Amino acid sequence: MNIIISWLAQGGAWLTPWLNEIAIAVTASLLVVFGNDINRTLRRLLTGHNFFVRTLVFIGINAFGYGAFIVAVSPWLAAKMRAWPDQWLMCAVVGVFVFVGYWAQRQRQI
Secondary structure, three states, X not given: OHHHHHHHHHHHHHHHHHHHHHHHHHHHHHHHHHHHHHHHHHHHHOOOOOHHHHHHHHXXXXXXXXXXXXXHHHXXXXXXXXXXXXXXXXXXXXXXXXXXXXXXHHOOOO
16 A cells, blocks of 8 residues: 555656646646536527627637636646645546546537
């Protein structure tokens, strides 16, 4: 058991310098998976509005909203991940990407 914990801790230590990039990847992956749901909700909310309003909201949400979300959430997520012990960091990073892949599969996105 100590060998497995040691390997996980070494993997977590290897990931530590890359936490900013990992946080961006996690945030962007979540937006890709949930982007269809967000856009579908926007489409329902904007039904009945004119073309110009729908287009402006679409551009605002997709160009600026998603970008602002990534810029705001990624540093916060990276700071939270830095506080985790290395062995849990490795488990969490692998677990998050497996969950995102599983969720994308369930939503028929891959």
